[in-house]
Amino acid sequence: MILVVLGIAIFFFGLLFSIAWHELGHLATAKMFGVKVTQYMVGFGRTLFSRQGRETEYGVKAIPLGGYIRMIGMFPPKKDEEYGRTASSAPWRAMVEDARQAVAEEVRPEDSHRQFYQRKPWKRLIVMAAGPFMNLILAVGIFASVLMGYGQAEPTTTVGEVSKCVLPADAPNTQRCPPDAPLSPAAQAGLRPGDEIVSFNGQPVRSWEQLRSTIRDSSGTVSMVVERGGERVTLTPTLMQTQRPKIDDPEETVRVGFLGFAPDTALVRQDIAGVADRIGGIIGMTAQKVVELPSEVPDLVGAIAGQEREQDSPVGIVGASRLGGQVLSYDEASVSARLIMMVQLLAGVNLSLFLINMLPLLPLDGGHIAGALWESARRKVAWLFRRPDPGPFDTAKLMPLAYAVSLVFIAYSLLVLVADIVNPVTLS
Structure with a gap:
């Protein structure tokens, strides 16, 4: 129990560091380009601790579900021709004007030249992309x-476990063999754990992938040479034909x-x-999971x-921290293996933060990046067409959409939080 609590605490603070690391990317690049930053906060809600720097307040807030930096001048002022128009009572316009006014009130006369919207699009793009890329750098560095x-665990040509009997591909995972189940060809031939397979049907065995493909493509009685206790032993198993998942498509079975x-x-x-190659595969797999997030809602509700609950179900900061606690208390692995599992889990979280924040939706960083690219x-x-400069893109007009996206993310986060509490994902 102590190890579980310790693992949860370690992983929780690892997540807080990931959030702080993300915001540090925004902070450093904003200051580099001369944008005034008034706040650097980890968390939301009530401030637990803060310290005032020369012009930036640094602090930690009570709800550890993210973080932010506050830059002055996020939205451009109204164009001159807009001031003479009749004010509209439409709720969406009120949202826009309230957001614009709140931003304008933060700008003091002496800082009027240090506003975010005044920077060139490529500079704003760098500032907004720096946060997610800090998560990517951390994830890639860990992996x-x-x-x-x-190292990475890879299958070898040494036998780890011999199946006692043959079960259908859809049979439940159990170590007991039914009385009518036939013995496996390996068990009949006398193959033992620890045997190193050096040749199969007269062909030298150089890798597990080669051996697996050869076995799947073979039939009938075959010869194989194994090294056992310093001696070479020849076995002659008779292979069976059975349905097994395809290597490149586990959803489909073939006779092998x-x-x-x-x-x-x-x-x-x-x-x-x-x-x-490995990191590219992890990024691709994680990107697919991010795309599938909306389809996970029924599973979360069912959980x-x-x-x-499915083991690949989305988890939040509570669920991820609990997984960290389970990893640290997993007594069937060495201490070093458990620590490696924890840091890889943290790297996966950072990779997810990178991909989610790059979605081209406000208020995510990707929404601001898309606005800078559009501008x-x-x-x-x-x-090119010698027309007047259209000026900065007014992201304030997208605030109703930003509020809607925020509500969706908050609702999804609450759904994940409840699922993590009442029916958490557990290690198999």
């Missing part, structure tokens, strides 16, 4: 350090040769090419109602 320094053993694994340190394109078109 690369683990893969190159610790079956021997009946699982390979042992070993840690293999990766080179730069291997790291790039709250008492149904079994740049609009100005270039005006220059």
Whole structure:
């Protein structure tokens, strides 16, 4: 229990560091381009602690669900021709004007030249992209350090476990064999855990991938040579044909040769090419999960109602911290392996933060990036056709959309929070 609590605490503070690291990217680039930043906060709500710097207040707030920096002049002022128009009572226009007025009130006369909207689009793009990219840098740094320094578990040509019997592909996961279940070919032939397979049907075995493909493509009686206790032993198993998931598409099954053993694994340190390939795969998989977030709502609702929760279900800061606690208390792994699992879990969270924040929706960073790109394109078109400069893109007009997106994210976050409390994701 102590290890669980300790793991939760360590992972929780790791998440807070990730939030602070994200906001540091915004803060550093904003100051670099001369934008005045009045606040740098980790969390939302009531301030627990703060310290006033020369011009920026640094602090921690009570609700650790994110963070922010406050830059002056996020929205441009009204154009001159808009002042003479009749005020509208439409709720959306009131939102826009209230947001614009709140931003304008923060600007003092001596800071009028240090407003965010006055910076060139490429500078604003860098400021808004710096936060998510800090998360990406942290995630890539963690994954690369683990893969190159610790290694990645890869299957070997050594036998790890021999199946006692043959079960259908859709059979429940159990170690007991039914009385009528046939023995596996590996068990019949006398294959043992620890045997290193050196050749199969006369062909030298160099990798697990090669051996797996050869077994699946074979049938009938085959010969295989294993090294056991310093001696080479020849076995002649008779392969069975059975339905197994396809290697490249686990949702589909095919009829293949079956021997009946699982390979042992070993840690293999990766080179730069291997790291790039592995991280690219992780990014692609995480991006797919981000796209699938809306489709996870029924599973979350079902989990709250008492149904079994899927292991790849979305988790929030509470659920992720609980997973960190489970990892640290997982006594079937070494201490080093548990720590590696924790930092990789933290890296995955940072990768998710990067991808979510890059979505082109206000109030996310990606929404401001999209606005800067649109402004740049609009100005270039005006220059090409010798038209007047259209000026900065008025993101204040998108505030109703930003409020709507915020409500959706808040509702989704609350749904995940409740699911994490009443029916958390657990390690298998």
